Amino acid sequence: MRVTFTVNGRPQEADDVWEGESLLYVLRERMGLPGSKNACEQGECGSCTVRLDGVPVCSCLVAAGQVQGRRVDTVEGLAGEDGELSAIQQAFVDAGAVQCGFCTPGLLVAADELLEHNPSPSDGDIREALSGNLCRCTGYEKILDAVRLAAARTGQGV
Amino acid sequence: MGITRTPTSLTQSSATRGGIGESTLRPDGTLKVTGEFAYSSDLWHEDMLWGYTLRSTVAHAAIVSIDTSEALATSGVYAVLTYDDLPTEVKHYGLEIRDTPVLAHGKVRHHGEPVALVAADHPETARRAAAKIRVEYDALPVITDEASATAPDAVLVHEGRDDHHIGHVPHPNIVHRQPIVRGDADRAAERADVVVSGEYVFGMQDQAFLGPESGLAVPAEDGGVDLYVATQWLHSDLRQIAPVLGLPERKVRMTLSGVGGAFGGREDLSMQIHGCLLALRTGKPVKIVYNRFESFFGHVHRHPARLWYEHGATRNGKLTHVRCRIVLDGGAYASASPAVVGNAASLSIGPYVVEDVDIEALALYTNNPPCGAMRGFGAVQACFAYEAQMDKVAAELGMDPVEFRQVNAMEQGTVMPTGQTVDSPAPVAELLRRVKSRPLPPERQWETTEGADVRALPGGLSNTTHGEGVVRGVGYAVGIKNVGFSEGFDDYSTARVRMQVINGEPVATVHTAMAEVGQGGVTVHAQIARSELGVTQVTIQPADTQVGSAGSTSASRQTYMTGGAVKNTCEAVREKVLDLGRRRFGSYHPAWATAELLLEGGKVVTDGGEALADIADVLEDDVVDLELEFRHRPTQAFDLRTGQGNGHVQYSFAAHRAVVEVDTELGLVKVVELACAQDVGKALNPLSVVGQIQGGTTQGLGVAVMEEIVVDPKTALVRNPSFTDYLIPTILDTPTIPVDVLELADEHAPYGLRGIGEAPTLSSTPAVLAAIRQATGLELNRTPVRPEHLTGS
Ligand code: FES
Ligand code: FES
Numbered sequence: 001m002r003v004t005f006t007v008n009g010r011p012q013e014a015d016d017v018w019e020g021e022s023l024l025y026v027l028r029e030r031m032g033l034p035g036s037k038n039a040c041e042q043g044e045c046g047s048c049t050v051r052l053d054g055v056p057v058c059s060c061l062v063a064a065g066q067v068q069g070r071r072v073d074t075v076e077g078l079a080g081e082d083g084e085l086s087a088i089q090q091a092f093v094d095a096g097a098v099q100c101g102f103c104t105p106g107l108l109v110a111a112d113e114l115l116e117h118n119p120s121p122s123d124g125d126i127r128e129a130l131s132g133n134l135c136r137c138t139g140y141e142k143i144l145d146a147v148r149l150a151a152a153r154t155g156q157g158v
Numbered sequence: 159m160g161i162t163r164t165p166t167s168l169t170q171s172s173a174t175r176g177g178i179g180e181s182t183l184r185p186d187g188t189l190k191v192t193g194e195f196a197y198s199s200d201l202w203h204e205d206m207l208w209g210y211t212l213r214s215t216v217a218h219a220a221i222v223s224i225d226t227s228e229a230l231a232t233s234g235v236y237a238v239l240t241y242d243d244l245p246t247e248v249k250h251y252g253l254e255i256r257d258t259p260v261l262a263h264g265k266v267r268h269h270g271e272p273v274a275l276v277a278a279d280h281p282e283t284a285r286r287a288a289a290k291i292r293v294e295y296d297a298l299p300v301i302t303d304e305a306s307a308t309a310p311d312a313v314l315v316h317e318g319r320d321d322h323h324i325g326h327v328p329h330p331n332i333v334h335r336q337p338i339v340r341g342d343a344d345r346a347a348e349r350a351d352v353v354v355s356g357e358y359v360f361g362m363q364d365q366a367f368l369g370p371e372s373g374l375a376v377p378a379e380d381g382g383v384d385l386y387v388a389t390q391w392l393h394s395d396l397r398q399i400a401p402v403l404g405l406p407e408r409k410v411r412m413t414l415s416g417v418g419g420a421f422g423g424r425e426d427l428s429m430q431i432h433g434c435l436l437a438l439r440t441g442k443p444v445k446i447v448y449n450r451f452e453s454f455f456g457h458v459h460r461h462p463a464r465l466w467y468e469h470g471a472t473r474n475g476k477l478t479h480v481r482c483r484i485v486l487d488g489g490a491y492a493s494a495s496p497a498v499v500g501n502a503a504s505l506s507i508g509p510y511v512v513e514d515v516d517i518e519a520l521a522l523y524t525n526n527p528p529c530g531a532m533r534g535f536g537a538v539q540a541c542f543a544y545e546a547q548m549d550k551v552a553a554e555l556g557m558d559p560v561e562f563r564q565v566n567a568m569e570q571g572t573v574m575p576t577g578q579t580v581d582s583p584a585p586v587a588e589l590l591r592r593v594k595s596r597p598l599p600p601e602r603q604w605e606t607t608e609g610a611d612v613r614a615l616p617g618g619l620s621n622t623t624h625g626e627g628v629v630r631g632v633g634y635a636v637g638i639k640n641v642g643f644s645e646g647f648d649d650y651s652t653a654r655v656r657m658q659v660i661n662g663e664p665v666a667t668v669h670t671a672m673a674e675v676g677q678g679g680v681t682v683h684a685q686i687a688r689s690e691l692g693v694t695q696v697t698i699q700p701a702d703t704q705v706g707s708a709g710s711t712s713a714s715r716q717t718y719m720t721g722g723a724v725k726n727t728c729e730a731v732r733e734k735v736l737d738l739g740r741r742r743f744g745s746y747h748p749a750w751a752t753a754e755l756l757l758e759g760g761k762v763v764t765d766g767g768e769a770l771a772d773i774a775d776v777l778e779d780d781v782v783d784l785e786l787e788f789r790h791r792p793t794q795a796f797d798l799r800t801g802q803g804n805g806h807v808q809y810s811f812a813a814h815r816a817v818v819e820v821d822t823e824l825g826l827v828k829v830v831e832l833a834c835a836q837d838v839g840k841a842l843n844p845l846s847v848v849g850q851i852q853g854g855t856t857q858g859l860g861v862a863v864m865e866e867i868v869v870d871p872k873t874a875l876v877r878n879p880s881f882t883d884y885l886i887p888t889i890l891d892t893p894t895i896p897v898d899v900l901e902l903a904d905e906h907a908p909y910g911l912r913g914i915g916e917a918p919t920l921s922s923t924p925a926v927l928a929a930i931r932q933a934t935g936l937e938l939n940r941t942p943v944r945p946e947h948l949t950g951s
Contacts, residue, residue, distance in 0.1 A: 018280070018282060020282060021282075028200070029202070032162075032202075033193075034163065034193070034197075034199075034200035034202075035192070035193020035194065036193070037197070037199075037368070037369075037418070038199055038370065038447070038449075039368040039369065039370065039418070039450065040449075040450040040880075040881045041449045041450060042449075042450055042451075042880055042881055042882060044450075044880070044881035044882055045368060045450075045881055047368055074193065075191075075192070075193035076192065076193045076194075078191075078192070079192055083192075085188065085191060085192070089191040089192065090191075092187075092191050093183055093184070093187035093188060093191055094183065096181070096183075096845040096846065096848075096849050098184060098187050098190045098191065099419075099676035099677065099678065099849060099853065100367070100368070100369065100417060100418045100419040100420075100675060100676025101186070101190030101191075101195055101416075101418070101676065102197065102367075102368040102369040102418030102419060102676075103368055104190050104191055105193050108191060124611055124613045124614065126889075127613055127889045127890050128613055128619065128890070130889045131619070131888050131889055131890045132888075133888075133889070134368065134881070134886060134888060135368070135889075136365075136366055136367055136368050136419050136421070136853075136857075136886060137419055137676050137849075137853045138849055138852060138853050138856075139849075139852030139853045139854075139855055139856035139892055139895055140852075140856070140889040140892045141848075141852045141892075141894065141895050142848075142849055142852070143889065144889070
């Protein structure tokens with residue numbers, strides 16, 4: 001089948017998509033957007049998190065056909081057109097929240113969504129919002145630091 | 159467009175912050191936050207095929223027949239390979255012992271063993287074709303533990319062993335056995351006022367790195383193959399791959415692709431040979447990516463263990479002796495089992511002074527999943543048991559557990575059970591003091607003005623308690639880990655460093671085969687080059703086999719070893735640059751001949767700070783380019799009977815204090831804080847050091863309260879190969895982890911540094927267990943602790 005939807009503001013289409021193919025597979029293997037990661041393909045790790053019509057979802061659990069005509073935002077769309085990192089991306093780099101980085105794209109999408117509706121989250125809020133995203137390297141401390149840092153910088157209009 | 163998502167060089171310019179000791183940011187950080195970093199699962203080649211591995215559904219069985227005809231006839235399938243298709247006489251591989259079949263032959267020895275390979279034009283086609291391969295099995299008795307492995311009539315997991323351990327093991331189902339005898343434990347036991355013994359069980363832990371095993375093999379025109387893969391040690395892979403393919407090593411060109419974590423789980427081969435075989439057979443590029451289910455079968459795990467300990471102490475709190483026996487389950491293939499045994503034995507009594515010991519460690523061959531390297535191997539299992547023992551002895555003596563440890567703590571000059579003298583700082587008592595003196599988190603930390611915050615309580619968002627039935631406990635532990643490869647192994651790393659002028663600026667290029675797996679080696683290499691060569695701009699080339707071996711990214715060794723190699727080569731490059739300077743400018747200033755010269759801020763300067771020339775002017779069009787090897791001081795094998803020998807290069811120490819809250823009714827645990835103090839010798843990058851300590855601590859927490867691969871004791875089948883059933887800590891399960899970094903230089907090591915990656919994984923687990931014991935009063939002799947162990951139901 002053919003699937004068309006908007007990714008990071010641009011219309012995209014894929015042909016010969018199998019019914020069983022996930023949104024994650026289509027993004028990674030058919031649209032040249034492998035930024036969303038494939039750590040489990042079971043809906044348990046959050047590394048494949050994208051926003052579907054604004055709502056964070058595990059793209060490995062979404063059938064590509066379900067996305068027809070809808071809006072998808074991935075990690076590749078977080079930075080500005082000029083390549084300037086968004087506040088949350090810069091904060092992840094600065095805070096040391098990235099080690100192997102395999103969890104990072106999913107965490108960024110989830111954290112970006114959190115800060116959008118809750119610009120100054122408490123630690124409990126951050127933990128709750130990111131509880132579906134596994135990270136095996138960092139012990140999460142620096143991920144918390146990064147979200148706090150992004151919130152603080154955005155709050156100060158930096 | 160041919161191939162995409164292959165690794166690129168990382169260039170970082172850092173004028174102000176960028177030398178050693180600074181928290182320089184990762185040169186790959188921007189790529190990783192934009193989604194552009196090229197992981198091995200992102201590799202893509204036009205007209206590539208997808209490989210898939212058919213694995214055994216039983217643990218131990220003879221293979222009666224394999225019928226691939228239906229699979230081969232499937233449209234879209236390009237190749238189906240079994241053992242019979244292997245191209246050379248070399249059909250096995252292994253880290254130390256080549257006992258692992260590339261594809262099963264005659265029998266399978268564990269659940270999930272590779273039996274056949276399929277290449278097809280779509281991953282789903284490959285999977286479905288593999289499902290059409292008919293394998294007929296004839297069940298064999300299943301060996302699952304020490305009793306079944308060493309019974310007189312036990313079936314041998316490997317018949318006809320001829321490896322170098324077979325001569326000294328008591329049974330062919332024992333991979334390796336290492337006793338350590340020092341002093342006279344029997345005599346010393348007579349002096350003991352208290353004797354405490356215990357039996358402990360350590361569950362099978364998985365590395366659970368997030369980036370799945372994956373890679374791309376591209377057949378080359380010269381008959382060789384280009385392999386892009388995520389691994390921990392390119393050259394060790396190469397040594398194992400090339401003979402199976404029947405190719406000289408130079409025709410197997412390996413490049414490290416982005417690695418999504420490793421923790422030991424990528425030390426053994428996974429898809430490497432399989433991908434190459436399919437690529438060479440089909441003449442097309444072949445990509446293999448495991449899904450999580452397959453990943454649980456695609457790499458070795460941490461050895462589960464049974465440990466028996468006896469500790470004696472005098473009334474005034476001095477340990478008299480330790481006897482212990484550590485039985486590790488190595489599973490079906492040897493992997494790193496011999497080294498795990500060596501570590502478990504030599505570090506079995508922990509960082510304490512005990513002169514009279516009687517120690518035995520061994521690893522079994524069974525039909526359980528193969529076990530091998532995982533962060534802290536051998537030392538992790540022992541630490542869990544000896545620290546439980548230390549608490550028990552302290553309780554028996556009526557002593558404070560921290561004080562009891564401090565009374566017995568080793569220090570520089572202490573002699574290990576192996577007879578090796580610890581010849582660099584060993585601040586064990588001080589690390590304990592530091593975690594203990596930290597203020598405790600407030601009682602009832604879950605209380606807010608709006609009531610209980612369930613996220614901070616046991617059970618979390620399941621909302622099982624608002625504080626009723628919740629009790630707190632505090633526990634301590636400390637551990638010792640060796641750094642680098644031990645027991646006489648010729649452990650070295652290679653670094654190539656080039657210095658030249660580009661656009662008027664001196665630039666250093668560093669090329670090593672070091673596997674960056676997330677730890678930040680690339681950051682540190684750039685820092686070292688800046689400090690040694692006085693440049694701001696450094697380019698890190700992708701790791702590949704076009705440069706000499708860097709050894710493994712394991713055993714906490716890479717900053718010491720490949721960091722040491724980069725430092726060493728930079729120093730030689732610097733000498734060449736200074737020689738050029740002396741030739742070009744020596745006659746203009748006497749300091750060229752008389753002063754100690756350094757490279758700093760793009761200039762040649764004297765140790766007095768006087769600038770003599772710009773490096774760019776010294777180099778002009780010359781390129782200084784050197785590749786050198788670096789070795790740590792030699793070690794010795796442990797005597798096979800007594801365990802004596804200077805087996806280790808360096809030791810690393812960390813201590814933890816755990817604060818837990820337990821819902822005693824439901825058996826749920828919330829770790830509230832897990833504080834760590836660690837001696838790192840010298841923090842080359844403090845931000846990364848703390849990140850490593852927090853990550854290692856969290857993996858220790860995982861195996862304390864949730865992580866375990868459950869293997870059916872009757873069938874040896876793995877019951878929980880998924881992140882649904884194998885749980886690793888989430889951000890809600892992980893507490894704050896305050897870290898106290900001590901820097902006591904080891905004069906034998908580059909910059910005085912100490913390998914740091916593993917030590918925090920050791921003491922984290924027993925500290926959590928100790929805290930839960932204190933909260934509940936339960937004995938808890940196994941890890942992980944499950945709710946039923948706490949509620950008794
Ligand atoms: S890959 Fe989708 S949740 Fe893990
Ligand atoms: S940084 Fe490796 S999984 Fe999070």
